Amino acid sequence: MKTIVLYTSSTGSTERYAKDIANKIGGDVLPLKKFKWKNASDYDCFVFGGWVLNGKIQGLDDFLCHYEELNDAKKHILIFSSGLSFPSPEGRKDLINRNILDLYHVRYYQLRGSFDINKLNWRYKLAMKLMIKKVTGDPNSSLDQVAMYSSFLTTPIDYFDYEKVEKIVTVINKLSLEPIDVEVK
Ligand SMILES: Cc1cc2nc3c(=O)[nH]c(=O)nc-3n(C[C@H](O)[C@H](O)[C@H](O)COP(=O)(O)O)c2cc1C
Structure with a gap:
């Protein structure tokens, strides 16, 4: 086959x-x-x-x-x-x-x-930064979510x-x- x-x-x-x-x-x-x-x-x-x-x-x-x-x-x-x-x-x-x-x-x-923010083109990088800002700034987000999304800015996974x-x-x-x-x- x-x-x-x-x-x-x-x-x-x-x-x-x-x-x-x-x-x-x-x-x-x-x-x-x-x-x-x-x-x-x-x-x-x-x-x-x-x-x-x-x-x-x-x-x-x-x-x-x-x-x-x-x-x-x-x-x-x-x-x-x-x-x-x-x-x-x-x-x-x-x-x-x-x-x-x-x-x-x-x-x-x-x-x-x-995920590695440094590998994204500018459009996706911007979209991702906005998403991270939204989640980390949302009072309803859990501490785990905030920690995870914050780490996306610095640490490739x-x-x-x-x-x-x-x-x-x-x-x-x-x-x-x-x-x-x-x-x-
Ligand atoms: C702007 C943006 C939006 C994303 N949206 C989702 C999503 O809705 N669900 C998801 O599981 N992953 C999402 N991801 C994560 C990617 O799907 C993930 O990093 C994927 O492994 C990238 O594959 P690639 O390395 O082949 O491009 C998103 C990533 C970016 C940059």
Whole structure:
């Protein structure tokens, strides 16, 4: 089974996940924007990973534009997101709702990425600084929240999730063992 991992990434953590998964399954890997959809028939399995910006998985809409074509051609589709929120059933459900993922027949994994304010472009840096200011200035924020958001200004964090990568790799390997439909005449 031939697999390609496509991704969007602003500071590199989703790219790292994508490359790690591709490396472990012996698949190809490309930024979503560089993939030529005329080559889609070369692959049996598509993995898409996108970073999360204000609850939206970046690039997901562009990837899912091709859902019908992939689904009709019986391709396997796995999606993962890379954000800072702690993965939880509620958080996963929220991301599914916000990204209208339940309209599609796909496997979805919520991964935790990394954060380094110095790697952000000026727009995202500004957005993040405003968010930090809002949380730290809000009297309803807990001490933990204030401490966590304040630390974002100074300390890079990396939550690379080795277990989830293994899980995704195992699923892809299992899918590759599924019998391929052969038309009997
Ligand atoms: C402006 C901004 C908004 C963000 N919004 C969210 C969010 O809503 N939920 C979340 O889990 N992470 C959020 N993040 C964190 C990123 O998704 C996280 O750092 C991710 O791992 C970055 O991936 P990348 O290194 O591939 O760009 C946000 C980051 C920035 C800069």
